[in-house]
Amino acid sequence: MAKFVVMLKGGYESFKEMSPEETQQSIQRYRDWTQGLVEKGVFVDGDKLKDDGVRLLNSRDGKVVMDGPFAETRETIGGIIIIEAGIYDEAASLLTDCPIFSDGGNIELREIDVLD
Numbered sequence: 001m002a003k004f005v006v007m008l009k010g011g012y013e014s015f016k017e018m019s020p021e022e023t024q025q026s027i028q029r030y031r032d033w034t035q036g037l038v039e040k041g042v043f044v045d046g047d048k049l050k051d052d053g054v055r056l057l058n059s060r061d062g063k064v065v066m067d068g069p070f071a072e073t074r075e076t077i078g079g080i081i082i083i084e085a086g087i088y089d090e091a092a093s094l095l096t097d098c099p100i101f102s103d104g105g106n107i108e109l110r111e112i113d114v115l116d
Contacts, residue, residue: 003044003112004091006081008098011105029099030079037083042094046081078105082112 015023037043058065085091088111095107 001084001086002088002091003114004083004085004088005110005112006046006083006091006095007077007108007110008079008081008100009077009106009108011100011103012076012078014103026099026103033097033099034081036097037081037094040094042083042085044082044084046079048079049077077108 015026018026034043034046083091083094085094088109091111092109095109098107100107
């Protein structure tokens, strides 16, 4: 089985309009969806990332420079999940009911390249 990283991107604008109760209901949708992956036996690991912005590291003149946080949230990765699947299409089919889509976000799906 191949491993894939699922990056949940964007969709956070809808949370700004929610009451605390609605926010908790939305969080529960993600928990329930993730539990479904566990029950299917494909969930390997995953975590929500902190909401304090994006940090981009690069090297300038031999020094590591950190840029961010940035105001644009539509490309911010809010969480990562690692799943197992036989092929890419199978992995993609496991994600079609992810709550991120109804929140206006998207998913980046990448197969993990195992280096020997």
